[in-house]
Amino acid sequence: MFVAAAIVLLTLAVRLVLFPFQSMDYRAFVQQWYEFIAANGGFPALRYEFANYNVPYLYLLAVLTYLPVPVLAGVKVISVLFDLLLAFYVYKVVALKYPRGWLPFLAATTVSLLPTVVTNGAMWAQCDSIYAAFGVGAVYYVVRGRPWLACVFFGLALAFKLQIVFLFPLLLVLVLLRKVPWPGLLVVPGVVLLLDGPALLVGANPGHLLSVYVDQAAEYTRLTLNAPNVYQFLTVTSAADLIKSAGILFTGALVLIVVFAVIASRVTVTVPRVVLLAAFFAILVPFFLPAMHERYFYLADVLTVVAAFYFPRWLWPVPLLVQFASFFSYTPFLFGRAGVDLRWLALAMLVALVLVARELALERNREKLEQ
Known part of the structure; x- marks a missing residue:
């Protein structure tokens, strides 16, 4: 247990060293989105069209505007928290093959220390760990025989990033092999629409919310x-x-x-x-x-x-x-x-x-x- 805690602290320490770095993407996009939200009253700002990300990530930025934390650190902490969730589901998937021993923990540690995983959030201030954590979680739940929960996780991943579609062929295979009930496919967009709800309540344009990924693809x-x-x-x-x-x-x-x-x-x-x-x-x-x-x-x-x-x-x-x-x-x-x-x-x-x-x-x- 002591060794595990020490390794987790090491992975966090590596990330903290990178926190002061400001990438061009952060300055051009995420920082400006945060400042727009802060200048327009927090959550009510989500009624405006000012970002090319879907609203669940903007909810997290809106929460930051209410907290006494520096924006750069806050943005990166969000990604690091999902780095931990990603490592957790990697551990769970690998533990299905190795229910005893240290190999699942080694797999989780390896993923948490991958250069792309470390730099993506802690240095670049990107948020790919969010959809990836939900995506790996979906794989875990589907092999554990919980297909409906797996579809919920696919929906959560899709609500944050379109790139989860790279795993949709796997979902199609599982539906065709009757490992996932086909009505479960309706859960995926259902979760996305449900998460759009708070933005709609503050006056967001439904057309904009529904077309955000189409606009991204055409950009x-x-x-x-x-x-x-x-x-x-x-x-x-x-x-x-x-x-x-x-x-x-x-x-x-x-x-x-x-x-x-x-x-x-x-x-x-x-x-x-x-x-x-x-x-x-x-x-x-x-x-x-x-x-x-x-x-x-x-x-x-x-x-x-x-x-x-x-x-x-x-x-x-x-x-x-x-x-x-x-x-x-x-x-x-x-x-x-x-x-x-x-x-x-x-x-x-x-x-x-x-x-x-x-x-x-x-x-x-x-x-x-x-x-």
């Missing part, structure tokens, strides 16, 4: 925004809109092919297989989707660590490859310069994707041999 026209994905191998100077549309269609088709291949193979839904599919989709979708930011591999950063604990023999290189690709794509924003050519980072992410796909195929072959 970026570049094929890739520093993401280590397939578009780093292209040098397109024209017809980018056409390629973007084709990329969306290709990704959708590829996801459906994988989903129906899993269904057609009639695999048994085991905890390791769900973990493996979650890690696979967390890499696959942002790797092929256009207009991805570098931070959109955050779920992959976390879930590949979990997958490596489930399949240590073959997947131990995967979280290293993903972390290498993901973190070095952060460096232009955190340190002002790129440390590694993005094409090498994209190649590393592709190798990680191939290794996870290979393990999925091997899992199916092992099941056939056992039958």
Whole structure:
């Protein structure tokens, strides 16, 4: 217990060292949102359209305006608290494979000390740990046989960030295999609408709340925004809109092919297989989707660590490859310069994707041999 407490304190101390750093994104967005909320009376300010994030995160900023804490520290504390929740659900998922011993705690510690996880919130003042914590929680509850609660967690994740859709193919697989009742899908948008309620009560425009993610998706026209994905191998100077549309269609088709291949193979839904599919989709979708930011591999950063604990023999290189690709794509924003050519980072992410796909195929072959 003493060792565990010491390690938790260490992970918090590492973050506290980074708290004074102010990123460009923080100054350009989050700080200005906070100041707008504070200048317009706290929660009543949410009736205005001043941010491109969904309102649940703005609720947290509104709470900060009532507390005697510096805004930068307050914003980062929010993310760090969800870092802890993320580590907790990583522990719970890994403990399903190792109910005794120290490996679940090692997995949680590893995730909490990943460079991308540490810098995302404590340095960059981003909030990707929020949706990721709810996403990993959803995976945990679905494999524990609590599909309705899993759908609630998917809804909570979606209320904070659109990027949880990278795990929706897994949800579709589970629905088609009748591990999640199809009415549970209605819970996901239901939770989002429920969380929009307080903003509606203070006079927010319903149309704006319903279109916030559509507006986000249309905001970026570049094929890739520093993401280590397939578009780093292209040098397109024209017809980018056409390629973007084709990329969306290709990704959708590829996801459906994988989903129906899993269904057609009639695999048994085991905890390791769900973990493996979650890690696979967390890499696959942002790797092929256009207009991805570098931070959109955050779920992959976390879930590949979990997958490596489930399949240590073959997947131990995967979280290293993903972390290498993901973190070095952060460096232009955190340190002002790129440390590694993005094409090498994209190649590393592709190798990680191939290794996870290979393990999925091997899992199916092992099941056939056992039958």
